[in-house]
Amino acid sequence: xxxxxxxxxxxxxxxxxxxxxxxxxxxxxxxxxxxxxxxxxxxxxxxxxxxxxxxxxxxxxxxxxxxxxxxxxxxxxxxxxxxxxxxxxxxxxxxxxxxxxxxxxxxxxxxxxxxxxxxxxxxxxxxxxxxxxxxxxxxxxxxxxxxxxxxxxxxxxxxxxxxxxxxxxxxxxxxxxxxxxxxxxxxxxxxxxxxxxxxxxxxxxxxxxxxxxxxxxxxxxxxxxxxxxxxxxxxxxxxxxxxxxxxxxxxxxxxxxxxxxxxxxxxxxxxxxxxxxxxxxxxxxxxxxxxxxxxxxxxxxxxxxxxxxxxxxxxxxxxxxxxxxxxxxxxxxxxxxxxxxxxxxxxxxxxxxxxxxxxxxxxxxxxxxxxxxxxxxxxxxxxxxxxxxxxxxxxxxxxxxxxxxxxxxxxxxxxxxxxxxxxxxxxxxxxxxxxxxxxxxxxxxxxxxxxxxxxxxxxxxxxxxxxxxxxxxxxxxxxxxxxxxxxxxxxxxxxxxxxxxxxxxxxxxxxxxxxxxxxxxxxxxxxxxxxxxxxxxxxxxxxxxxxxxxxxxxxxxxxxxxxxxx
Amino acid sequence: xxxxxxxxxxxxxxxxxxxxxxxxxxxxxxxxxxxxxxxxxxxxxxxxxxxxxxxxxxxxxxxxxxxxxxxxxxxxxxxxxxxxxxxxxxxxxxxxxxxxxxxxxxxxxxxxxxxxxxxxxxxxxxxxxxxxxxxxxxxxxxxxxxxxxxxxxxxxxxxxxxxxxxxxxxxxxxxxxxxxx
Ligand SMILES: Cc1cc2nc3c(=O)[nH]c(=O)nc-3n(C[C@H](O)[C@H](O)[C@H](O)COP(=O)(O)OP(=O)(O)OC[C@H]3O[C@@H](n4cnc5c(N)ncnc54)[C@H](O)[C@@H]3O)c2cc1C
Ligand code: SF4
Numbered sequence: 001x002x003x004x005x006x007x008x009x010x011x012x013x014x015x016x017x018x019x020x021x022x023x024x025x026x027x028x029x030x031x032x033x034x035x036x037x038x039x040x041x042x043x044x045x046x047x048x049x050x051x052x053x054x055x056x057x058x059x060x061x062x063x064x065x066x067x068x069x070x071x072x073x074x075x076x077x078x079x080x081x082x083x084x085x086x087x088x089x090x091x092x093x094x095x096x097x098x099x100x101x102x103x104x105x106x107x108x109x110x111x112x113x114x115x116x117x118x119x120x121x122x123x124x125x126x127x128x129x130x131x132x133x134x135x136x137x138x139x140x141x142x143x144x145x146x147x148x149x150x151x152x153x154x155x156x157x158x159x160x161x162x163x164x165x166x167x168x169x170x171x172x173x174x175x176x177x178x179x180x181x182x183x184x185x186x187x188x189x190x191x192x193x194x195x196x197x198x199x200x201x202x203x204x205x206x207x208x209x210x211x212x213x214x215x216x217x218x219x220x221x222x223x224x225x226x227x228x229x230x231x232x233x234x235x236x237x238x239x240x241x242x243x244x245x246x247x248x249x250x251x252x253x254x255x256x257x258x259x260x261x262x263x264x265x266x267x268x269x270x271x272x273x274x275x276x277x278x279x280x281x282x283x284x285x286x287x288x289x290x291x292x293x294x295x296x297x298x299x300x301x302x303x304x305x306x307x308x309x310x311x312x313x314x315x316x317x318x319x320x321x322x323x324x325x326x327x328x329x330x331x332x333x334x335x336x337x338x339x340x341x342x343x344x345x346x347x348x349x350x351x352x353x354x355x356x357x358x359x360x361x362x363x364x365x366x367x368x369x370x371x372x373x374x375x376x377x378x379x380x381x382x383x384x385x386x387x388x389x390x391x392x393x394x395x396x397x398x399x400x401x402x403x404x405x406x407x408x409x410x411x412x413x414x415x416x417x418x419x420x421x422x423x424x425x426x427x428x429x430x431x432x433x434x435x436x437x438x439x440x441x442x443x444x445x446x447x448x449x450x451x452x453x454x455x456x457x458x459x460x461x462x463x464x465x466x467x468x469x470x471x472x473x474x475x476x477x478x479x480x481x482x483x484x485x486x487x488x489x490x491x492x493x494x495x496x497x498x499x500x501x502x503x504x505x506x507x508x509x510x511x512x513x514x515x516x517x518x519x520x521x522x523x524x525x526x527x528x529x530x531x532x533x534x535x536x537x538x539x540x541x542x543x544x545x546x547x548x549x550x551x552x553x554x555x556x557x558x559x560x561x562x563x564x565x566x
Numbered sequence: 567x568x569x570x571x572x573x574x575x576x577x578x579x580x581x582x583x584x585x586x587x588x589x590x591x592x593x594x595x596x597x598x599x600x601x602x603x604x605x606x607x608x609x610x611x612x613x614x615x616x617x618x619x620x621x622x623x624x625x626x627x628x629x630x631x632x633x634x635x636x637x638x639x640x641x642x643x644x645x646x647x648x649x650x651x652x653x654x655x656x657x658x659x660x661x662x663x664x665x666x667x668x669x670x671x672x673x674x675x676x677x678x679x680x681x682x683x684x685x686x687x688x689x690x691x692x693x694x695x696x697x698x699x700x701x702x703x704x705x706x707x708x709x710x711x712x713x714x715x716x717x718x719x720x721x722x723x724x725x726x727x728x729x730x731x732x733x734x735x736x737x738x739x740x741x742x743x744x745x746x747x
């Protein structure tokens with residue numbers, strides 16, 4: 001990109017990464033008047049224009065959705081990601097293009113493009129409760145968060161109003177209410193489960209809070225966003241029905257005139273200026289030409305997704321920081337954690353044959369955490385939420401009379417038995433031994449050291465799986481489920497796609513890397529607001545917390561800049 | 567969730583056929599070798615039409631299911647499955663000749679139906695036996711269902727098709743309509 005020789009290289013702010021958190025940093029910083037450069041390693045993806053499969057019917061896929069074997073063989077890890085198929089594969093990386101080293105099995109799922117994984121995320125969007133922020137400290141399995149629910153609550157609201165989150169105000173203390181648009185209704189089996197779970201277990205079973213615009217507010221009308229339940233979200237939604245950076249934050253930032261996005265820009269490292277004691281900018285390798293470019297800014301937001309942000313910081317070495325930027329205590333890259341998604345329970349239901357739904361919904365139901373909330377009441381620490389849905393089977397010829405011909409055609413085209421499933425999303429415990437580090441000798445094609453992942457389950461995870469299986473089975477059985485099947489798939493970490501930590505927030509610089517405003521303790525104009533900043537994992541889907549922390553930190557950064565404090 | 571289960575769930579929830587869902591995961595090789603002949607396509611068309619005939623809505627032949635079966639089996643099946651399927655063609659024709667003195671495609675609709683109904687029974691018995699290899703008819707039926715219900719005719723004229731549904735309704739009365747496509 002020769003034109004960059006003359007192009008502007010000085011900005012007020014640099015944001016690394018254009019995914020869920022980077023899009024939010026860009027929006028807030030641009031709105032507050034900062035000339036902002038977003039550096040994104042992948043290609044550009046423009047809302048609607050670059051969703052090639054958004055409206056492709058199944059019969060127009062050569063193998064009706066199945067993938068060519070060559071694609072599967074060449075992508076043993078990424079092809080196992082949830083939702084990866086012929087209609088979505090173009091929004092995931094190819095394994096061979098972006099190598100890393102698994103010291104222990106870890107399947108690192110990435111989407112490298114403008115929009116990052118916001119295009120393909122699952123959109124579950126619930127708040128943490130006050131107890132989730134304090135649990136690690138209260139029960140002694142982690143350090144104290146430097147922020148609590150009350151600090152974040154206004155930013156949750158700020159984010160929810162803008163992205164559009166549907167849900168009911170359920171009044172549950174373990175899953176606080178937010179600024180919701182109308183929720184998706186429960187179907188009749190879900191309704192039944194809700195009643196049984198409330199009556200017999202004193203637990204909640206509610207419609208999931210999901211990032212879908214079910215009732216557009218002014219801001220969404222302006223952005224032409226409305227969800228009409230097509231339920232093909234992961235291909236990119238031409239209606240802007242779900243939140244992605246591409247449909248929402250990035251165009252909003254663009255409109256201010258303050259945004260510059262540079263795709264194909266692989267950030268190599270943050271440059272530390274020994275004299276000022278601050279970061280001066282970042283070093284970029286052009287993804288295509290391999291040209292090296294330096295960009296300067298007053299503040300830098302790292303939003304490259306949790307493990308990539310670790311990688312960039314570890315690779316940012318200087319005289320002052322020989323072990324990576326801000327890494328005086330040697331904890332950078334340690335305390336990597338994730339969510340435990342191993343187990344599921346499913347079963348069949350009789351008795352609702354005269355009921356159906358219309359047509360399909362893009363969300364699931366949720367049972368908020370009921371473990372270790374007010375006291376430590378199990379043999380494991382941490383909690384889990386359960387996602388669940390009821391459905392009517394179709395096209396299952398095992399449950400259709402053994403005839404052929406017209407009678408068979410009629411029977412098989414009708415909705416079949418009712419079923420429901422539950423699967424867990426469990427907290428995992430940050431520990432120093434779960435870490436990432438840089439390879440000493442292996443580099444990628446941009447000259448950046450490969451990341452080594454050394455992350456695994458432990459006994460606590462096994463005990464939590466066991467408890468979920470017992471509780472899930474008990475709830476399904478109490479609701480009258482038959483042929484209950486339980487499964488612990490033991491999938492490697494990474495496939496949960498909720499990797500976190502390595503640059504954690506904390507009160508004490510001796511045990512953490514970031515302060516309560518997501519600033520590096522030792523390099524205050526660098527902010528880390530993606531999953532790398534997480535002090536613990538909680539049990540809710542993490543992205544809305546990343547967004548809220550990002551918006552909060554960005555507003556703080558602008559204030560500090562104005563005061564001349566950065 | 568493991569991928570297999572997820573596919574099943576996604577399939578159930580979103581409408582892609584999950585018949586043969588396991589096979590769906592093995593991936594397809596683009597290949598230009600013709601493993602099956604035009605005759606085989608015509609044969610599969612007849613098998614599929616016997617399983618899913620045209621009624622007041624389109625049937626398998628209308629959806630060119632034979633062509634899909636051959637493409638899918640050539641590119642996405644492993645060699646053992648391909649052989650099973652090919653042997654199936656021979657066996658069905660042999661049985662047809664033995665019983666009716668004609669090749670399968672030349673039988674009357676009623677003869678085809680009776681013959682395949684018997685074979686389906688055999689396949690079901692085989693399936694019930696542990697460790698038994700998959701029966702060719704199981705493959706043929708899976709391919710038929712997959713091909714038909716993911717075709718435009720099957721997905722929109724037999725199943726109910728609403729590409730932009732609008733408001734979702736969680737619990738509605740069901741009066742025997744077909745499933746959502
Ligand atoms: C299938 C799936 C389902 C999910 N479901 C949910 C869910 O229901 N709820 C939920 O909360 N979360 C969910 N997630 C997780 C969610 O996608 C992530 O938490 C979220 O995207 C993280 O945001 P991020 O900004 O940190 O990273 P990303 O969205 O991944 O964005 C990071 C961006 O940085 C870029 N980048 C990386 N390295 C560099 C570099 N060196 N230089 C320049 N750019 C770089 C990447 O290309 C990318 O565009 C799901 C994810 C997947 C894949
Ligand atoms: S469910 Fe909503 S967001 Fe998803 S594809 Fe459909 S309309 Fe778009």
